Amino acid sequence: MRVFILGGTGVVGSAVVRELIARGHELFGLARSGTAAARLGQWGATPIAGDIGCPEPWVGKLPQLDAVVHAACDFDSDMGTTDRRLLDVLLPTLAAQRDPPRLIYTGGCWLFGATGDELATEETPFRPLPAFAWMVPQLRRVLTATGLDGIVIHPAMVYARDGGVFHRLARDAKTGETVSVVESEAVRWPLVHNEDLASLYALALESAPAGSSYIGAAIEGLPIGRIARAFARRFGTGKIEPQIVPVDAIAAELGEWARGYALDQRLSGAKARRELGWRPKHLDPEGEIARLVSS
Structure with missing residues (x-):
């Protein structure tokens, strides 16, 4: 074609x-x-x-x-x-x-x-x-x-490997910072x-x-906290437990579309x-x- x-x-x-x-x-x-x-x-x-x-x-x-x-x-x-x-x-x-x-x-x-x-x-x-x-x-x-x-x-x-929707998580982990997730690590993606x-x-x-x-x-739905912790373990950040970012904060940073990161699906x-x-x-x-x- x-x-x-x-x-x-x-x-x-x-x-x-x-x-x-x-x-x-x-x-x-x-x-x-x-x-x-x-x-x-x-x-x-x-x-x-x-x-x-x-x-x-x-x-x-x-x-x-x-x-x-x-x-x-x-x-x-x-x-x-x-x-x-x-x-x-x-x-x-x-x-x-x-x-x-x-x-x-x-x-x-x-x-x-x-x-x-x-x-x-x-x-x-x-x-x-x-x-x-x-x-x-x-x-x-x-x-x-x-x-x-x-x-x-x-x-x-x-x-895509450490890209796509994993980009921010990978970035945090690679720089040695606490990995951030939106709203709750129990949110399923x-x-x-x-x-x-x-x-x-x-x-x-x-x-x-x-x-x-x-x-x-x-994959029907995986808690995002598991992905954040996987990146933290792989790149040796100082704190395995993710940092929680309020959904209003991510929307203010990226735009209203970013509220999707907090949808439990x-x-x-x-x-x-x-x-x-x-x-x-x-x-x-x-x-x-x-x-x-x-x-």
């Missing part, structure tokens, strides 16, 4: 690019900078210069495509407006292509709100974090759009490694029915396993942290 990816140099998108190229697909990627273009080219993708915040100049220049993967999001106060403008331009352009392309849209675990002990599935009603409420009508636009095959994937909290998530995107691209949605959760990836044959390999993040090479 000829696939165009938005957000192809991010934690999710970079893994998707490498996975799809390894599976023999031809990749094009939106590149906002020369650095992004070089990275995409290094992996074997063809960069297309442009910015999701200004889609008009580049959308009309897209080649004939079999699929688009939308994995881009600017975590700022205008992200909803940016995404709506992007789809306003992108959806009719894709619908006008010779053959109906697939469009995989990236939702997120924070659309399900705090689930507590309930195990959320694709049938669970959305209770979105307010900062991401704009995403619900957007993904419904994708699923019901005419002239293309829309699919939605809801990633769990995405980690559903987790997925970016390589496993990339496999799910590839499977959905190749075989998911149009109009379908999948939760990408390899359990999410199921059973549908993707059952329907697409998804088989995540990274099921022991604490063990992976213990094996990290110091740098």
Whole structure:
């Protein structure tokens, strides 16, 4: 397939690019900078210069495509407006292509709100974090759009070795500081490694029915305190017990979207396993942290 990816140099998108190229697909990627273009080219993708915040100049220049993967999001106060403008331009352009392309849209675990002990599935009603409420009508636009095959994937909290959602924890541990967690170390995060998530995107691209949605959760819910303590042990911080950061403090530092770090969640990836044959390999993040090479 000829696939165009938005957000192809991010934690999710970079893994998707490498996975799809390894599976023999031809990749094009939106590149906002020369650095992004070089990275995409290094992996074997063809960069297309442009910015999701200004889609008009580049959308009309897209080649004939079999699929688009939308994995881009600017975590700022205008992200909803940016995404709506992007789809306003992108959806009719894709619908006008010779053959109906697939469009995989990236939702997120924070659309399900705090689930507590309930195990959320694709049938669970959305209770979105307010900062991401704009995403619900957007993904419904994708699923019901005419002239293309829309699919939605809801990633769990995405980690990559000591990166992704583990970045702040790893940073604290590597600098010898007490590792900080938001609200409580008992808060559970559903987790997925970016390589496993990339496999799910590839499977959905190749075989998911149009109009379908999948939760990408390899681990249903793991207390974040266990991850913080694993980093503290691995890098020898002076105090194993995590420092608790109030959710209001993290929101003031990063933005309202960061309140998601305090959501206690359990999410199921059973549908993707059952329907697409998804088989995540990274099921022991604490063990992976213990094996990290110091740098």
